[in-house]
Each structure stands twice: as C-alpha cells, then as structure tokens.
Amino acid sequence: KNQVEQSPQSLIILEGKNCTLQCNYTVSPFSNLRWYKQDTGRGPVSLTIMTFSENTKSNGRYTATLDADTKQSSLHITASQLSDSASYICVVSGLNTDKLIFGTGTRLQVFP
Amino acid sequence: SQTIHQWPATLVQPVGSPLSLECTVEGTSNPNLYWYRQAAGRGLQLLFYSVGIGQISSEVPQNLSASRPQDRQFILSSKKLLLSDSGFYLCAWSTNTGELFFGEGSRLTVL
Numbered sequence: 001k002n003q004v005e006q007s008p009q010s011l012i013i014l015e016g017k018n019c020t021l022q023c024n025y026t027v028s029p030f031s032n033l034r035w036y037k038q039d040t041g042r043g044p045v046s047l048t049i050m051t052f053s054e055n056t057k058s059n060g061r062y063t064a065t066l067d068a069d070t071k072q073s074s075l076h077i078t079a080s081q082l083s084d085s086a087s088y089i090c091v092v093s094g095l096n097t098d099k100l101i102f103g104t105g106t107r108l109q110v111f112p
Numbered sequence: 113s114q115t116i117h118q119w120p121a122t123l124v125q126p127v128g129s130p131l132s133l134e135c136t137v138e139g140t141s142n143p144n145l146y147w148y149r150q151a152a153g154r155g156l157q158l159l160f161y162s163v164g165i166g167q168i169s170s171e172v173p174q175n176l177s178a179s180r181p182q183d184r185q186f187i188l189s190s191k192k193l194l195l196s197d198s199g200f201y202l203c204a205w206s207t208n209t210g211e212l213f214f215g216e217g218s219r220l221t222v223l
Contacts, residue, residue, distance in 0.1 A: 004155070031210075032210070034211075041200075041217065042216055043215050043217045044214050046212070049211060089156075091212075093210060100158070100212070101155075102155035102156040102157075104154055104155045
C-alpha cells in the first residue's frame, strides 16, 4: 500500500534554531516528492519538488534532501523564524499516475 | 501570472442544507482542477478531479458532487449536508509538469 509517513508529528523550537523534519514513503515506482508549507487556515504552498535523480534542493532557508534508495526525505530549516510556524506536508507522486499521496504533516511551532 | 480564487472562506450551514463552494483559476487555460478535503490530523483527501469541461472523476463515494461548467471554474456541491461534511476544503490546479497550486481553502462547519 502506498503510504507517506512524517515525523515528528509536532515540533517546538526556539527562534534562530535549526530543525529537520522527516518523511518516509513506500510509494513505488516513485516519480517525485514535494514539500509544502501550510499556515493555519490557509492553503498549502509549495517549497520544493524533487525527482528521482535529485538528492538536494534548496529554497532560501529550506533545504530538502531525498534518498530514493531508502525512500526517505528530510526538510531542514535553518535559522528558524517565527513565520516558519506552520504545518509541513510531504507529498509523493508515483510514476505513470497523477495520484498524489499526502503525509499527515509535521506541525512546527517557533517561539521567540 | 496564474492565480486561484476559492470562496467562501468560511461557511456555517445547518444539517440538510445545500452547499456550493466555488473555485476559479486565472492566467492559464485547460488546467487540471482538484477538490481536496483536509480533516484534523489527517492528510489531504482527494475528492474530485477534472481534466476538462464536464469531465469529473470522483475518488471517494460521498455526499458531495462536483461540476466544471467552464474551463477555469470548479464547483463543489451538496444537496443535503451531513455533520460529517464539516472540514477544510481546498481547491487546487496543476500544471503540465504536475506541480500543484492550492487555493486559500474554505472552512465548512455543519451544525
């Protein structure tokens, strides 16, 4: 069964600290993996999209990594800011399908 | 540039009443359109998707229906709402590369 699991479920950090969010998936064959940021009560916004051949992709202070062999991805946030408080959702797409498998997200709270 | 508009942002409706959520996309033509529902603590659930006018695919049997009367308009409807229809509904569109763009969401509370 195609699944996407994220950890931790929630995370609290202090402003200025770094953090790493994890995403494990069982989707096969794999096409691409996306990370979205969703502010409370808003629609998700794309941070990165990575294909099978990409290992790392950055978007400002956000860096996503992908290990297609172990089916793992991480999202690293550097020098966190209060505005980083949001849910971060990992989404995986299988090959030859337009179906997306969504993780349940990691709820990040950044405190001053 | 492309934009997606979704309304209303919030809606409180009694059980048994009808529903209509609207979504329009600007700045692109023939987009793939989607309706998702997001429940607390759960991943987004695809409800309907459309690859063209009048073409609707349903992912989950439910009390809801969708229509696409125009190329860039997608409507989510119900004739009689249930308590279990409460949730956060998201409209989205995708490019030919598969990248997905979401609307701002509609919070539906059924009382």
